[in-house]
Amino acid sequence: MKEMRFGIDIDGTVTCPTSLIPFINEDFSLNITLDDIKTYDLSEALDIPMERFRDWFDEREPVIYSSSPLAEGAKDVLLKWKEKFQLFFISARRSHLLEVTEKWFDEQDILYDRIELIGSHDKVGAAKEYAVDLFFEDKHDNAVSIHEELNIPVLLFNTPYNQDPVPDGVIRVDNWAQAEKWVEAWLHSKKRIHQLD
Template sequence: MTIKRLGLDIDGTVTSPKTFLPYLNSSFNKKLSLTDITQYDLANLLNITQEEFFEWLKSNEETIYSNALIAEHAHPILEDWKGNYELFYISARGNHLLDTTKNWFTTNRVPYHHIDLIGKHDKINSIKKHQVDVFFEDKHDNACDIAEECDIPVILFNTPYNQGAVPSGVKRLDTWPEARNWLQQYNKNGRA
């Protein structure tokens, strides 16, 4: 199979997984580092209710997403890929953040062909609709579900909050250069 269309999560994948930390620390009087974020459920980690967390997120998301730092080494690799692959970003962000998201992509000169903000973590229908060939993700259960339901390879960027066993279709990698090398090998051999 020749890979033509890359599916990419945004938050914690293209943006740094540390993006939320200064806002969490400031708002909740914490001194958290990335190694302290050992679960995806931040409400549980902060010892607040889901409702309290979503209210906090709702009032802060535009600022956080507008000022997000791009993940280390992601920019030159995405820039290199834009001529060889179609870049489809599929994110759990709500569609009300489309202008904020596109402005961030423009400001940071991050190439894209399509942005789909679906407002939920279940990305399977969007991945199938856009006929994505491989997906890049940071959320453990998303990576596992996508690999199994869509029968495509998934790159899971390794973080303290996404540990756990993964099926054979999920490749856990630490860096964007490793992802670039994986994709080159896959295209060369039909597997990596």
């Protein structure tokens, strides 16, 4: 039995947060970069009517997900962790996209214990159900609510759209190398506390 369970968001965390940008630029005749997106709600960030953006996203989602590049450093870290921890990928993607998602994971050669597509941004229930010890996220309010409801650390991957203040148990990291370093220090401190008990 592996010692720890990690809950990990997919989009903007395992995948590169710029994944949607080329599609948005092409389909809406824009020329934006990630730095232009200051809020998680893309229809608001881009001043595109919500209904129009939702219809577009519903149509383009499978193509975007199947071609999303990996976040830099994610694969190396996740491959190492798969040997020591249980990896539960918990995403707001809807369940009909499970086949596309599993195929992408297979093509990227990323192993997992479970992929859970909950169709909602409220990940607290799934994180609780799978009793994860630590969570990795890019959406600010998700990170805060998971930390506050479950009293577990959440690593928030820094992006221009998640810059609101965070409580102490939400730890900002810039990349997977920093995440790995933080996890090593966290595990070391937990081990020391356990030895003192």
